[in-house]
Amino acid sequence: MILVDVSTSFMFRHLNPVGILRVELEVVKTFQALQKAGESVAFGVYNEEKDAFFELSFTDYKALSIDKTWKNTPSKRVGPLPRFAAQRVLRVARFMARLGKTFVQARLSKRSSGLERRLSLGKALTDISEADYIALRPRIASLVSSLNISPTYMQRLDEINFEIQTGIFDYQCMSRFSDATRVDPDKVTNLVCAGAFWSDARHKYAFRCKYSHAWRLHYMIYDLIPIQWRHLTEPTTKMTFPLALHWVLWSVDQFWTISETTKQDLLGYIDDNGYPNLAGDHITPTYLGSDIGEGDTESDQATEILARFGLEAQNFVLMVGTLEPRKNHDFAYRVWKELKKRRPDITTPMVWVGQAGWAIDPLLQQVVEDYELPHGAIQRLTNINDKELAVLYRKCRFGILPAHYEGWGLPVVETLAYGRPMIASDAPAIVEASKGKADHIGILDGEAWLQRMETLLGDGPDYDAAVARAQEFDAFKWEDFRTQLSQSFQDFSASKTKANQKGTKA
Amino acid sequence: MKIASLSTYPVSSPFHGGQRRVNAIIAALRAAQHEVQHFPLYFGDDFPEASAEEQEFALAGAIRNKLAASGKREDIHLADILDAQDPTAQRMLQKLAVFQPDIIQFEQPWLYAVLKDAITQDPQLCKAALVYSSQNVEADLLPEAFKTEALDLERDLIAAADLVISVSTSDAKRFKGLGAKQTVVAPNGSHLPVTLGPDIVSPITQDYALFVGSAHRPNSEGYWDNFGMIPGFIPPSARLVVVGGVCNLLGSDARFQKFRSLNNEVVHNMGVVPEDMLNRLLGFASVICLPISSGGGTNLKTAEALLSGKPIIAMSAAFRGFEHFIHAPGVFIADNPKGFKSLIQRFFQKKLDLGPPRDPDPSLTWAGTLHPLIQHYGAGRP
Numbered sequence: 001m002i003l004v005d006v007s008t009s010f011m012f013r014h015l016n017p018v019g020i021l022r023v024e025l026e027v028v029k030t031f032q033a034l035q036k037a038g039e040s041v042a043f044g045v046y047n048e049e050k051d052a053f054f055e056l057s058f059t060d061y062k063a064l065s066i067d068k069t070w071k072n073t074p075s076k077r078v079g080p081l082p083r084f085a086a087q088r089v090l091r092v093a094r095f096m097a098r099l100g101k102t103f104v105q106a107r108l109s110k111r112s113s114g115l116e117r118r119l120s121l122g123k124a125l126t127d128i129s130e131a132d133y134i135a136l137r138p139r140i141a142s143l144v145s146s147l148n149i150s151p152t153y154m155q156r157l158d159e160i161n162f163e164i165q166t167g168i169f170d171y172q173c174m175s176r177f178s179d180a181t182r183v184d185p186d187k188v189t190n191l192v193c194a195g196a197f198w199s200d201a202r203h204k205y206a207f208r209c210k211y212s213h214a215w216r217l218h219y220m221i222y223d224l225i226p227i228q229w230r231h232l233t234e235p236t237t238k239m240t241f242p243l244a245l246h247w248v249l250w251s252v253d254q255f256w257t258i259s260e261t262t263k264q265d266l267l268g269y270i271d272d273n274g275y276p277n278l279a280g281d282h283i284t285p286t287y288l289g290s291d292i293g294e295g296d297t298e299s300d301q302a303t304e305i306l307a308r309f310g311l312e313a314q315n316f317v318l319m320v321g322t323l324e325p326r327k328n329h330d331f332a333y334r335v336w337k338e339l340k341k342r343r344p345d346i347t348t349p350m351v352w353v354g355q356a357g358w359a360i361d362p363l364l365q366q367v368v369e370d371y372e373l374p375h376g377a378i379q380r381l382t383n384i385n386d387k388e389l390a391v392l393y394r395k396c397r398f399g400i401l402p403a404h405y406e407g408w409g410l411p412v413v414e415t416l417a418y419g420r421p422m423i424a425s426d427a428p429a430i431v432e433a434s435k436g437k438a439d440h441i442g443i444l445d446g447e448a449w450l451q452r453m454e455t456l457l458g459d460g461p462d463y464d465a466a467v468a469r470a471q472e473f474d475a476f477k478w479e480d481f482r483t484q485l486s487q488s489f490q491d492f493s494a495s496k497t498k499a500n501q502k503g504t505k506a
Numbered sequence: 507m508k509i510a511s512l513s514t515y516p517v518s519s520p521f522h523g524g525q526r527r528v529n530a531i532i533a534a535l536r537a538a539q540h541e542v543q544h545f546p547l548y549f550g551d552d553f554p555e556a557s558a559e560e561q562e563f564a565l566a567g568a569i570r571n572k573l574a575a576s577g578k579r580e581d582i583h584l585a586d587i588l589d590a591q592d593p594t595a596q597r598m599l600q601k602l603a604v605f606q607p608d609i610i611q612f613e614q615p616w617l618y619a620v621l622k623d624a625i626t627q628d629p630q631l632c633k634a635a636l637v638y639s640s641q642n643v644e645a646d647l648l649p650e651a652f653k654t655e656a657l658d659l660e661r662d663l664i665a666a667a668d669l670v671i672s673v674s675t676s677d678a679k680r681f682k683g684l685g686a687k688q689t690v691v692a693p694n695g696s697h698l699p700v701t702l703g704p705d706i707v708s709p710i711t712q713d714y715a716l717f718v719g720s721a722h723r724p725n726s727e728g729y730w731d732n733f734g735m736i737p738g739f740i741p742p743s744a745r746l747v748v749v750g751g752v753c754n755l756l757g758s759d760a761r762f763q764k765f766r767s768l769n770n771e772v773v774h775n776m777g778v779v780p781e782d783m784l785n786r787l788l789g790f791a792s793v794i795c796l797p798i799s800s801g802g803g804t805n806l807k808t809a810e811a812l813l814s815g816k817p818i819i820a821m822s823a824a825f826r827g828f829e830h831f832i833h834a835p836g837v838f839i840a841d842n843p844k845g846f847k848s849l850i851q852r853f854f855q856k857k858l859d860l861g862p863p864r865d866p867d868p869s870l871t872w873a874g875t876l877h878p879l880i881q882h883y884g885a886g887r888p
Contacts, residue, residue, distance in 0.1 A: 204742070207742060227736075227765075230764070239766070239767040240767065242736065242765045242767070242768045243765075243767045243768040243771060246736075246738065246742060246768055246772070247742045249738065250741045250742050251742075269738075270738070271844070272734070272736075272844075273734060273736040273737075273738030273739070273847070274734075274737075274738045274739030274844070274847025274848055274850065274851045275738040275739070275851070276851060276855065
């Protein structure tokens with residue numbers, strides 16, 4: 001049986017399937033097709049406390065990750081009540097008593113599992129409103145501190161509260177992670193993991209199963225940024241990723257990478273640090289698709305979407321990606337400010353699309369406070385859905401990505417796929433992704449960026465040529481990704497079977 | 507004969523290589539019926555484990571603070587701040603005069619610079635033969651800025667010495683070139699491995715590669731050059747165990763901290779451990795690593811590793827003075843970091859041919875390696 005790891009989709013079930021979740025979704029589709037063709041395939045979620053995988057039906061996965069229709073709340077959270085209502089006082093008192101009881105039970109009974117305690121806390125929190133929890137939180141925190149209870153208790157409580165509020169709290173966790181759904185490691189032949197294997201201990205479990213149950217392990221590697229560019233990586237991942245990759249490199253059978261650049265980075269890392277050699281054909285670059293799937297938005301819908309954001313078609317520059325130091329919004333801001341200074345007649349705004357990531361607040365503050373930066377010269381859009389993003393790509397004047405480093409450079413291929421010109425840094429994976437259809441300028445050459453941006457903001461043959469070049473871009477499709485993934489998996493398995501047969505004969 | 511051994515460290519509870527060598531020399535000389543007294547003039551803060559007798563000659567930390575404040579080193583510049591009038595040095599000289607040695611044997615040249623005048627002016631002490639016992643050509647190991655000063659100190663002692671004890675023939679040749687009248691080669695050795703009883707368990711749960719090193723800069727540089735920041739060559743089911751003062755240089759290093767979650771799991775920095783723990787760690791090690799690419803003299807860790815019978819992964823510099831053991835079974839040599847890491851990785855993957863078991867060679871024990879010195883002293887005063 002092939003076990004496809006969907007733990008990351010389960011963990012981030014409140015998010016849209018973008019980035020790594022999108023890849024996990026495409027991997028699921030790939031192996032679902034193999035299942036239909038007769039392969040034995042199961043989808044599993046790893047639970048760290050039980051140190052095992054638990055089966056998730058495809059219907060559940062689809063509801064969770066694709067349709068976003070995961071109905072998992074048997075009793076809705078209670079609503080707020082007037083401040084002095086007796087019923088409210090009673091609720092709060094009952095909640096505090098349940099909290100205490102849960103805590104004491106956990107201390108007294110070593111048999112109560114983490115899942116049971118979590119469920120118990122979840123039920124208690126469901127019976128008070130969000131407003132009541134926020135009001136009570138400082139008191140609970142000081143109680144926790146005065147009783148010398150670990151601060152992680154409050155973190156856990158906040159996490160559960162968040163899950164209840166966003167409707168993703170798992171009231172069925174006891175049955176979901178039970179013996180009935182536990183994946184029997186004896187039945188598994190291959191584990192396919194395209195998710196964030198560094199976020200829990202699944203890589204250690206897989207390592208053990210490789211040696212105890214002869215599992216074959218297949219991992220997707222996106223990049224080595226948490227190692228090679230750790231100074232530009234958020235603090236948790238740069239600690240957890242190198243250790244998890246250590247376990248993976250000592251147990252992996254097959255890797256997929258999202259670019260040739262990542263493959264070369266991985267091979268270099270293996271060689272530099274003394275990891276066991278991996279044959280080059282055991283690492284297959286598998287390019288991600290760039291079809292967002294919302295490309296047929298009616299033109300009046302597009303106009304309406306642009307109007308909502310206060311943008312005009314062909315008159316904004318687009319930069320897509322999580323706002324974090326590695327993407328180099330700082331550079332984009334400084335170049336854009338300089339351009340505005342030299343050419344005050346240019347009123348085109350630059351639009352940053354993406355959620356604020358780590359260590360970006362000081363820059364955002366600078367941009368907001370900058371006296372010399374014309375009002376509206378840089379705009380930020382967050383919580384953009386696929387339809388809106390497709391409109392932004394199609395209607396922008398050109399896109400930019402001055403990133404320090406990338407494992408692939410999805411915004412580059414997406415911009416080009418929509419036929420819009422692109423200026424990007426010369427980071428190797430970005431150059432690889434654009435297939436020669438974007439302008440690549442080093443991020444130490446600010447003058448060259450200024451000149452190229454100025455050119456593309458003007459109407460003339462240079463701009464038309466840039467558009468024509470972008471329109472020649474042969475976009476990557478998710479369908480191609482699935483075909484390539486499936487083929488390389490089957491080729492690899494066939495080569496191993498052949499080798500085993502040879503070994504047996506010998 | 508009455509032999510006074512002088513050093514800048516105590517040796518009653520030896521940790522680093524220099525201490526262990528002096529301790530072994532004293533034991534071997536006593537076993538040969540010589541009357542030996544050891545006089546360590548040292549900074550007390552560095553050696554809290556010194557015996558009560560040795561503590562009599564511990565220098566106050568304030569002296570070192572003065573040296574540090576003036577940007578000087580505590581070895582080659584010791585004589586700049588300390589002279590024979592210092593109360594501790596005075597106490598030592600008095601005891602030395604009472605002992606009336608036939609031989610005064612200096613470990614390293616630093617103390618000679620402090621006591622030279624007092625010894626030559628003392629009517630009794632000036633009659634003693636002077637011996638320079640050296641584990642390295644010191645000047646060769648120091649940074650460029652200090653080489654000339656160190657060489658001057660060494661030359662000074664060599665000129666006055668009746669005998670120079672070296673650890674290798676190549677060092678002996680160098681000392682001859684510097685004017686040594688007479689040399690004797692007594693390489694570093696080790697004690698036979700302690701047999702661990704059946705009730706003794708391994709201090710580490712996993713299989714492990716062992717690296718032992720003192721807080722000597724070339725040891726930590728050898729670690730970074732050859733093991734690097736990411737111990738990818740150690741499988742998750744094994745560990746790299748580091749023992750000795752070198753741990754102090756590694757753990758706090760930014761290179762260790764960068765990937766600390768990985769290093770904290772894979773690398774066990776045990777620090778300085780007592781002798782019985784070191785014996786246990788040696789006894790249970792899967793493989794012993796000697797990532798020594800620089801330095802001089804011969805390495806007593808090499809003798810220790812060879813005597814242990816364990817597989818050894820080393821750089822050829824570690825086998826200086828032990829060249830004829832380089833092809834012994836279970837000895838693997840690589841002279842570049844990639845090759846070194848690859849050997850360890852292949853060892854844990856059971857891809858190295860370990861050959862037949864290696865029996866301990868008695869010539870590697872202290873009794874064997876110090877035999878030429880004992881013979882030399884047995885023939886009378888140098």
